Amino acid sequence: MDVRRWAFDVFFINANLDPDAASFRRALLSWYRKNRRDLPWRHSADPYAILVSEFMLQQTQVATVIAYYNEWLHRFPDFATLAAASENDVLHAWQGLGYYSRARNLRATAIAVMEKHGGTFPRDLESIRKLPGIGRYTANAIATFAFNQSVPIVEANIARVLSRVFDLQTPIDTSAGRERLWSVAAQLVPRRNTGQHNSALMELGALVCGVRPKCLSCPVRRFCRTTEPMVLPRKKARPALxxxxxxxxxxxxxxxxxxxxxxxxxxxxxxxxxxxxxxxxxxxxxxxxxxxxxxxxxxxxxxxxxxxxxxxxxxxxxxxxxxxxxxxxxxxxxxxxxxxxxxxxxx
Ligand code: SF4
Structure with a gap:
């Protein structure tokens, strides 16, 4: 067995800080710094801008979101403006992105931030999770990207990468599969510079470890346990169309x-x-x-x-x-x- 892989395995059995978990992160980060895409929300640490991008990116591709994101921030630049807008105006601005409950929840969150938090987005996870339409992923994404808190995130790209790196066989759309993913993501997360680490994992899933993985050019190939990347991540059988x-x-x-x-x-x-x-x-x-x-x-x-x-x-x-x-x-x-x-x- 490859010595690095062995050390990586030991890290995840003991969950201690091991130099090879650090090597994994270093390889990932070094690749990310050279290859990341220039996306508008990556220039901001404003929780409002990050919240808007996170809501838009759920169920929608990056290329579609960019134009909507820029236009949205122009039209509703902050929580106060969005909270004061009518539902009609908000739905109109969201038109074409689909899944309109996201737009309604975004407006409801802006109203809650204005009414319950004096216009300042809360920093603690418990308060963030109480805002409308914000689940574990979105709360952690804001905590890591806006406040650089050391918390993991798991979305579709990261789920694909972690399933393959750790060869996870439990379907990721079951509660056991989800918990396993969050657990390995939490063990991998660094104490500092967490926003970059999480962005890098996501970017790896978007650019390298996609539906058709480019394993030969993958920066974390030496740590990857799967021998069948195409069958991962596993999912439950879908209901018939x-x-x-x-x-x-x-x-x-x-x-x-x-x-x-x-x-x-x-x-x-x-x-x-x-x-x-x-x-x-x-x-x-x-x-x-x-x-x-x-x-x-x-x-x-x-x-x-x-x-x-x-x-x-x-x-x-x-x-x-x-x-x-x-x-x-x-x-x-x-x-x-x-x-x-x-x-x-x-x-
Ligand atoms: S080696 Fe292949 S399957 Fe493993 S993480 Fe890299 S791209 Fe994904």
């Missing part, structure tokens, strides 16, 4: 469109009015598909004949104002196509 069709109406009158405020999946946002079922003997004007959790949803839009009896949650919006109200991406795409087709027909 379910197909569903949702029916909506399109009504246009005197340059105004009828929309309905959603109370469910896109709570607070404006969507094409829902129909109970497909209207008999009508072909849809528009049909498209989009994914949602383990569903593949077909959006079918029909000419809305009963628009005269609008419900209290429905409203007519001038077409020129549509760009300033929050509309989820699948409905905005449908709306744009339907309006373009109508204009073409009339010209």
């Amino acid at each position: 379910q197909l569903r069709t949702e029916h909506h109406g399109f009504a246009l009158r005197r340059h105004r469109v009828l929309l309905e405020q959603s109370q469910r999946r896109w709570r607070g946002m404006w969507i094409l009015p829902r129909l109970e079922s497909a209207p008999p003997a009508l072909q849809p004007l528009h049909r498209s598909e989009f994914p949602f959790t383990h569903h593949r949803i077909t959006l079918a839009v029909y000419a809305h004949k009963s628009a005269a009896q609008r419900t209290p949650r429905q409203n007519w919006f001038p077409i020129r104002e549509l760009c300033s109200i929050p509309i989820p991406s699948p409905h905005r795409r449908a709306l744009n196509r339907l309006l373009a087709a109508t204009e073409q027909r009339l010209s």
Whole structure:
């Protein structure tokens, strides 16, 4: 057995400070300093900016987040501005990023920071964890990136790296698998310079130890225990993809469109009015598909004949104002196509 690997194993059996755990961190950090990407949130230690980036990066890729992050900080530069903004404005700024509960929680956190903490983000983990929408990962990420506290973080990239380095076979989406990951991450975390160490692990997962790992150029290859990186991390079998069709109406009158405020999946946002079922003997004007959790949803839009009896949650919006109200991406795409087709027909 490789002497370094043996020493690394001993470190994790005894959880003592061992020179080879330090070697692992040194190799990782030295690679990170030469190879890290220049991402805007890495220039900031402001807890607000870090919180915004962490909320945006959940479920969304870095390349998509950058433009939203810069625009968001321009529009809502601090907790006070965000807390004073309407939910409508916040959802509008988030539009296109999906998973809108993140935007609502971000605003709720800003309100809590203003009302309960006098506008200053708390530093202790217990208080951070009590803020809306903040779980173990986000709390630790802010503690490490904003306050340089010696705490571990585990997100998708780090989970992939640690599963492979330690050859973890328990599925990472079970509580036993999650706890094992957090435990090895905690043993590996340094006492100082923790923000850089955590960023480096994440960056390794993003750039080297990805879905297709580049083991030959990996800076921690000599410490890595897995012989089958492609099968790790293990996950539980996914529920089968379910197909569903949702029916909506399109009504246009005197340059105004009828929309309905959603109370469910896109709570607070404006969507094409829902129909109970497909209207008999009508072909849809528009049909498209989009994914949602383990569903593949077909959006079918029909000419809305009963628009005269609008419900209290429905409203007519001038077409020129549509760009300033929050509309989820699948409905905005449908709306744009339907309006373009109508204009073409009339010209
Ligand atoms: S050697 Fe390969 S599997 Fe192991 S950490 Fe590096 S890239 Fe990942």
